[in-house]
Amino acid sequence: MRFSRKLLGPFVGSLAKKLDYYSQFQPSSLTIQQYLDFGRIGTSANSYTFLKNELLVRLANIMQEFTLLPPKLLQMPSSKMVSNWYAESFEDLLLFEASDSSPEQVARFNDQLTVVLKRHAHVVETMAEGLIELRESDGVDIASEKGIQYFLDRFYINRISIRMLQNQHLVVFGNVLPESPRHVGCIDPACDVESVVYDAFENARFLCDRYYLTSPSMKLEMHNAVEKGKPISIVAVPSHLYHMMFELFKNAMRATVEYHGVDDDLPDIKVYVVKGQEDLSIKICDRGGGVSRTILERLYNYMYSTAPPPPRDGTQAPLAGYGYGLPLSRLYARYFLGDLFLVSMEGHGTDACIYLKAVPVEASEVLPIYSTSSRRNLTMGPQVADWSHHVPGQGNRPAQS
Numbered sequence: 001m002r003f004s005r006k007l008l009g010p011f012v013g014s015l016a017k018k019l020d021y022y023s024q025f026q027p028s029s030l031t032i033q034q035y036l037d038f039g040r041i042g043t044s045a046n047s048y049t050f051l052k053n054e055l056l057v058r059l060a061n062i063m064q065e066f067t068l069l070p071p072k073l074l075q076m077p078s079s080k081m082v083s084n085w086y087a088e089s090f091e092d093l094l095l096f097e098a099s100d101s102s103p104e105q106v107a108r109f110n111d112q113l114t115v116v117l118k119r120h121a122h123v124v125e126t127m128a129e130g131l132i133e134l135r136e137s138d139g140v141d142i143a144s145e146k147g148i149q150y151f152l153d154r155f156y157i158n159r160i161s162i163r164m165l166q167n168q169h170l171v172v173f174g175n176v177l178p179e180s181p182r183h184v185g186c187i188d189p190a191c192d193v194e195s196v197v198y199d200a201f202e203n204a205r206f207l208c209d210r211y212y213l214t215s216p217s218m219k220l221e222m223h224n225a226v227e228k229g230k231p232i233s234i235v236a237v238p239s240h241l242y243h244m245m246f247e248l249f250k251n252a253m254r255a256t257v258e259y260h261g262v263d264d265d266l267p268d269i270k271v272y273v274v275k276g277q278e279d280l281s282i283k284i285c286d287r288g289g290g291v292s293r294t295i296l297e298r299l300y301n302y303m304y305s306t307a308p309p310p311p312r313d314g315t316q317a318p319l320a321g322y323g324y325g326l327p328l329s330r331l332y333a334r335y336f337l338g339d340l341f342l343v344s345m346e347g348h349g350t351d352a353c354i355y356l357k358a359v360p361v362e363a364s365e366v367l368p369i370y371s372t373s374s375r376r377n378l379t380m381g382p383q384v385a386d387w388s389h390h391v392p393g394q395g396n397r398p399a400q401s
């Protein structure tokens with residue numbers, strides 16, 4: 001039975017009850033090693049049994065948080081579309097709740113997963129449109145903006161994790177072909193970091209050349225501190241690493257060309273890749289003029305970009321657009337307990353650093369849990385600052401109660 005969503009709030013009736021039920025459970029974090037082991041020795045029936053429950057749990061946890069977004073944002077056409085997609089997918093997967101794990105059921109489930117993956121393909125852009133619609137219609141107050149920022153980090157990392165589970169199952173046990181015979185699902189047990197770096201650089205350079213008719217070169221240094229002199233490889237999802245590198249290269253190239261001008265000799269982008277016992281570290285250094293500390297704080301904000309907005313008809317792949325490159329890349333890094341941050345010197349350039357866990361048993365999924373604290377953070381107002389400092393241009397104001 002389909003639940004009617006047109007008349008009431010986002011999630012109503014029996015759907016809301018099922019959401020309440022599944023959101024009581026915490027998502028089960030897996031390590032890359034567990035993904036790998038299961039991909040090698042698991043069976044499709046076991047994978048199906050785990051997934052049909054885990055997907056409902058992960059969806060329910062985030063859908064509950066969705067309902068706590070500012071009502072004005074939930075009323076925007078694009079946000080409504082996204083919430084409908086989630087409700088439809090949750091209902092689609094509920095159909096398998098009580099079913100057995102016969103090969104016919106598993107095949108039906110795999111077909112359903114394909115539909116769900118396709119339905120959610122444009123969630124990021126559509127949610128971004130929802131924010132633009134909100135800004136254009138009404139503006140956003142600081143309390144709401146903080147809550148939205150907190151939600152989007154959780155929403156997108158949840159989405160990354162759900163797609164990981166689905167893709168992994170469909171490649172290992174369904175009809176989707178792996179990228180190479182070496183891959184286990186979407187994981188490469190011997191991901192060649194150098195070739196991912198080159199791939200990302202060349203593709204970013206292609207966009208940069210097309211947009212500015214020039215682009216900086218790259219100087220790459222690799223250092224394997226674990227197996228001296230050997231190429232660096234790690235167990236990783238190459239598409240995630242590629243995504244981060246591509247976004248950081250686009251930013252470094254844009255900053256370099258805009259700071260030096262198209263006619264100048266452009267300074268190289270320097271890249272260092274080091275594999276240690278615990279971390280794989282990558283540093284991308286540009287001389288694109290850097291940013292001030294005030295601006296640096298805002299760069300992970302989903303509502304911040306200095307680039308003109310991308311065309312809405314999708315005609316041309318822009319070099320920069322919604323301002324999602326950095327926040328999303330940081331989520332890809334954090335998803336398996338890595339991190340990404342920028343160090344900048346205004347007037348000179350920026351270093352972007354990525355850290356990934358080099359040991360697959362330590363690379364554990366970071367997943368949002370719907371809880372009292374998440375409810376509070378989503379709905380809380382701005383924090384009252386308890387430090388005294390002079391705000392330029394505002395004079396000395398009486399303390400606010």
Ligand SMILES: Nc1ncnc2c1ncn2[C@@H]1O[C@H](COP(=O)(O)OP(=O)(O)OP(=O)(O)O)[C@@H](O)[C@H]1O
Pocket residue numbers: 247251252255286288289290291299304305306307319320321322323324325326327350
């Ligand atoms: N290396 C850098 N040097 C200087 N400024 C930077 C650098 N990296 C990012 N920025 C600034 O941060 C802003 C946000 O970057 P981000 O990658 O999140 O979004 P974007 O590049 O504007 O758009 P897109 O969504 O296409 O990535 C950029 O618009 C730019 O002003």
